[in-house]
Amino acid sequence: MFTADISGGKLGIHGVAGLTLLAVGVYSARNATAVAGRYIEARLGKPSLVRETSRFTVAEAVKHPVKMAKRLKSKPQDALEGVVLSPSLEERVRDIAIATRNTRQNNGLYRNILMYGPPGTGKTLFAKKLAVHSGMDYAIMTGGDVAPMGRDGVTAMHKVFDWANTSRRGLLLFVDEADAFLRKRATEKISEDLRATLNAFLYRTGEQSNKFMLVLASNQPEQFDWAINDRIDEIVNFALPGLEERERLVRLYFDKYVLEPATGGRQRLKLAQFDYGKKCSEIAKRTEGMSGREISKLGVAWQAAAYSSEDGVLTEAMIDARVDDAVKQHLQKMDWLRGEEAAKSLTPPPAGVTSSGGKMGFNLPLSETPHAQEVIAPVLEINEKQAPMNLSAEGESDDLAGHNSTAESSGQPPASTDGKMREDSPPKDGTPV
Ligand SMILES: Nc1ncnc2c1ncn2[C@@H]1O[C@H](COP(=O)(O)OP(=O)(O)OP(=O)(O)O)[C@@H](O)[C@H]1O
Numbered sequence: 001m002f003t004a005d006i007s008g009g010k011l012g013i014h015g016v017a018g019l020t021l022l023a024v025g026v027y028s029a030r031n032a033t034a035v036a037g038r039y040i041e042a043r044l045g046k047p048s049l050v051r052e053t054s055r056f057t058v059a060e061a062v063k064h065p066v067k068m069a070k071r072l073k074s075k076p077q078d079a080l081e082g083v084v085l086s087p088s089l090e091e092r093v094r095d096i097a098i099a100t101r102n103t104r105q106n107n108g109l110y111r112n113i114l115m116y117g118p119p120g121t122g123k124t125l126f127a128k129k130l131a132v133h134s135g136m137d138y139a140i141m142t143g144g145d146v147a148p149m150g151r152d153g154v155t156a157m158h159k160v161f162d163w164a165n166t167s168r169r170g171l172l173l174f175v176d177e178a179d180a181f182l183r184k185r186a187t188e189k190i191s192e193d194l195r196a197t198l199n200a201f202l203y204r205t206g207e208q209s210n211k212f213m214l215v216l217a218s219n220q221p222e223q224f225d226w227a228i229n230d231r232i233d234e235i236v237n238f239a240l241p242g243l244e245e246r247e248r249l250v251r252l253y254f255d256k257y258v259l260e261p262a263t264g265g266r267q268r269l270k271l272a273q274f275d276y277g278k279k280c281s282e283i284a285k286r287t288e289g290m291s292g293r294e295i296s297k298l299g300v301a302w303q304a305a306a307y308s309s310e311d312g313v314l315t316e317a318m319i320d321a322r323v324d325d326a327v328k329q330h331l332q333k334m335d336w337l338r339g340e341e342a343a344k345s346l347t348p349p350p351a352g353v354t355s356s357g358g359k360m361g362f363n364l365p366l367s368e369t370p371h372a373q374e375v376i377a378p379v380l381e382i383n384e385k386q387a388p389m390n391l392s393a394e395g396e397s398d399d400l401a402g403h404n405s406t407a408e409s410s411g412q413p414p415a416s417t418d419g420k421m422r423e424d425s426p427p428k429d430g431t432p433v
């Protein structure tokens, strides 16, 4: 109809109205598609920053209907099944698991958790179990994936939280290796893009949520930006296993990788006769300083030894040989770590001090002053003011003392807090917190 008007040289009232309507139509259609697109994207697609998730997409549900139905019906399992922890840490994380489950059932606000400790001590393992136990979905993000995203980081980060907010079951958002991108904005040399992404993360986590729970895991939480510490409600230290825990771990993985396949029937693995219980206790003594992961790998090594032998029989001597290997390799790793620490430490320890607590529970002759205390103590101070309950759970020192003298030095809050800590506190460059 407007062709006629336009060709006529003047745009009639109908023409103007028509054009306006058309423009409005096109504009709103485009907007509506964008909004709908974003909504569908948030609901269906897994954001690129999320590495692994228990949440299923519509496509997956269509592909594996039986699996999905099973999962929907599955009952929450014990949060600590297959996780070996010292008794007091176990009690602590069990409390967290119960509280999280109740929070989900009552649609309350989730508490954010920081788990820190040496590699291979069960942080990721526990986080996944916690999600399953509480009936939540989990999503795993890795801190190291953020920096390479460059300027797309901000959008990607918002996508993660848009997606998290559409979760019906509640989402446990697990940020592994969190220190890789949650670094101090003020003091560390981080790129503008990373700083912007961190700001987006802070913006989206400023308020406690009833949709997602943040679980951060780190080997170096002392590198966190102050604003991150401020968002943490519970700090849990996963220390290296002590003798008792090592024995439980050795038994667990001996059962899993050796006994079960040996008794399972169809497998080729056979086990020679010897006192398994005694052997496990002996191995626990020999594996001092090893992590849960190292011990689980030992289990796999025994299994591999049996499978690669001609008759498929696992003998005591073969088990011992693998333990010897593992111990040697562990010592080598500790040597490297020691070298690294010594290189970092510019000032030698005071005279008379031959050994002091190193970072993350390793006993090293030369070490830096553990900065973790400086950062964590003020967090606890804040938490104490807000929720005195949290601190009562910090009674880990007793169980850790026997196993790992350094775990406390890197993780336990000092009895008194001095002014020095505040130097580290809020960013002084005016960056938003
Ligand atoms: N406390 C534990 N109880 C039982 N198994 C454990 C424990 N700790 C570690 N393991 C074994 O080691 C594997 C790796 O552990 P996990 O991924 O939880 O370590 P992590 O603490 O997250 O380490 P990282 O800091 O390197 O990410 C687990 O899958 C499990 O087989």
Ligand SMILES: [Mg+2]
Pocket (backbone or CB within 6 Å): 123, 124, 125, 176, 217
């Ligand atoms: Mg991990």
